[in-house]
Amino acid sequence: MTAPLKHRTLSAAIVDRLRQAILAGTYPAGTQLRQDAMAETYGVSRIPVREALFQLEAEGFVRIVPHKGAIVSELSLDEINDVFDLRCLLEPRLLSQSAPRFAEADFAALDAIQARFEAAIAAGDVGQWGVINAEFHMALYTKARQPRTQSIVAALLQTSDRYTRLQLSNTAAMGIAEQEHAELIRQCRAGRFAEAAAFLVGHIEAVRADLLRVVARSGAAGGDTNSRSVALE
Amino acid sequence: MTAPLKHRTLSAAIVDRLRQAILAGTYPAGTQLRQDAMAETYGVSRIPVREALFQLEAEGFVRIVPHKGAIVSELSLDEINDVFDLRCLLEPRLLSQSAPRFAEADFAALDAIQARFEAAIAAGDVGQWGVINAEFHMALYTKARQPRTQSIVAALLQTSDRYTRLQLSNTAAMGIAEQEHAELIRQCRAGRFAEAAAFLVGHIEAVRADLLRVVARSGAAGGDTNSRSVALE
DNA sequence: CTAGCGTAGATTTTATACAATCGAGGAGTC
DNA sequence: GACTCCTCGATTGTATAAAATCTACGCTAG
Incomplete structure (x- = not known):
């Protein structure tokens, strides 16, 4: 490994x-x-x-x-939306180019990551969750010939992780994410790439919605004037 | 200054x-x-x-x-296309959000950059061309509330500059770019934002096409030692 | 009492010196 | 003769120490 x-x-x-x-x-x-x-x-x-x-x-x-x-860095509502908008824009594009080129070895790698993901969820290892999640997403895009987009998305995933941690130990959301990852693998195996890309957008949007819900509840989420920081203290 | x-x-x-x-x-x-x-x-x-x-x-x-x-870094065809695809994807999005918020001061700033652009072209100052071009594009997006996208595009513009330099002193292309920039300002002033966004895509695509033409004629983009730099389909 | 200036402390930035690592080439062995 | 191991040279990585910069506080003058 x-x-x-x-x-x-x-x-x-x-x-x-x-x-x-x-x-x-x-x-x-x-x-x-x-x-x-x-x-x-x-x-x-x-x-x-x-x-x-x-x-x-x-x-x-x-x-x-x-x-x-x-x-x-401060966490701002503007950046949350920007980051997730970018992910919704870029990740399906990567998947569409990458998934049709998958060989059996690539699916095996995805399965292996998925297994570790399940284990991390079962163990409640919040620290590992984001790391493995990012690994999974990037593994989906290995066969894409878009080096710049890949490195950008890698960075976006890390930022997402930072925001997602705000809702610490949301095991329910983690379970849903894991099931959606499994569904993604199934669709790619079946060759339904367009469907998978659409599903991926839904997956990302779900995470965003979850996050925004938590932020909104936790208090003033950045004034609209400058919409700077998420008050957290 | x-x-x-x-x-x-x-x-x-x-x-x-x-x-x-x-x-x-x-x-x-x-x-x-x-x-x-x-x-x-x-x-x-x-x-x-x-x-x-x-x-x-x-x-x-x-x-x-x-x-x-x-x-x-090596220059690869894959990355050329990736970078310009990204620009076509991200820059109109920035413009659409930014342009409607322009005040007179912002247009004045654009005009000032445009003037320096003309001067650089007249002087044949190739080194300054890319810098001012990037400045102009970023000035178009100052009012957008997408900090992450803005920094990404700033980096993309620099990379574009590096590729564009391959066709050194293409004064004809520079003149065209300058005219297109002027047209962009006009459309934004007139409040025709959707039109401006579409025009922007055309502008970027024109630069890419120009670049690919030069690359194709001059043989390979960089060392074609390995297949990565000459991957085309 | 307020504003401006200068100095001291803390923190970052840069230079110099030392240690760790990688790659190449040669000696020794099977 | 080919392979392995090892030593050497070159280059990068890290530590320590000096220089530059910023912030804050106190002092003096108006």
Whole structure:
């Protein structure tokens, strides 16, 4: 199996750990991440920390202001909608090009991920859920010849994960997602690609609707004036 | 005038200089960028160079392999089509949301950019062309509330610039683009937003067609060592 | 009492130095 | 003769330390 825990460089390891920490809410939006503190926390020098922060900035997790530092990005309603709109636009396009090229090995890979997904749900492992979900979606698109779109969607999936974590441990939603993934595999196996693409949009929209429901209930979801941040404190 | 030449940090300056060098073809695709050499060339330490390379990797200009170094990305037909498909998909969407919100100040800004565009064309300043073109497109989308899409399109425009440079000093195409930009402004001023969006797609497709024509005639886009860069159907 | 200026502290940015890693080429062995 | 292993050189990755920059606080002057 691929060993995602093995990193070839310290910076990459810090990227993962910091990202997980942000996803888990250890560093809430607005938190300033001081290089010294991070270096101390993870027992490394400040150089890997710096590089990790830059990487996370490229991924959209933090905002870096020169000479001022890195601040964990705010979550905004505008961005939620933007991200999910983009996913609805791009993912079906990837699937349509990728799915017809699937061989049996690709389906086997999907099944394997699906199995791990079920296991993670059963174990209630919220941290793994988003990771495996992203893995599944990307596996659907491996055969597409759209390298740029693929990397964009990979980033979008990570951002989605961050938002989705707001509704922590929504096991019901996780179960639904798992069933929908299974349905996607079935439709692709049956060669019903257009149907699968449409179903995929529904799947993404369902997640978005779920998320918006939680955000709306949890309080003022970003004023309409500037619609900045989701109040979370 | 805006002062884009002033950078708040060395790393940012190196990013710009390296990017320009790659765009200009000083470092062709496949070139390995050694940190030592870059540091020496620009008279700085290796730290800013490293950070610049990471930034450029996020922008898609180089590919970094741990412990091996940074290699200037290859240009592939797949990516050309992917990038332009994405632009055709995303840019009209931005325009539709942004244009109806334009105030007079926004149109004035567009006119100012347009003027600089004309000047650059008259001066035959190929290096500035892509920069101002990107500035114009992004100015069209300032009023859109789609932060993620905006940053994605900004990156796509830079990549487009890199491809477009292949047909160096195609002044005819530049003139056409300038006229089409003017038409876009007119349509937005007149409030014909749907028409403008459609026209925008035509504008992007025209650039792509022009580019593909040049690529097809000049043989291959990059090194055709492996099938990836010449994959066509 | 308020506004402006200057200084001190903290934090980031950059430089220098050291350690780890990869690839190539040669010696030794089967 | 071909293969394996190992050592060396080159390059990248990391740590430590110095330089530059920003923020905040206090002081002085009006």
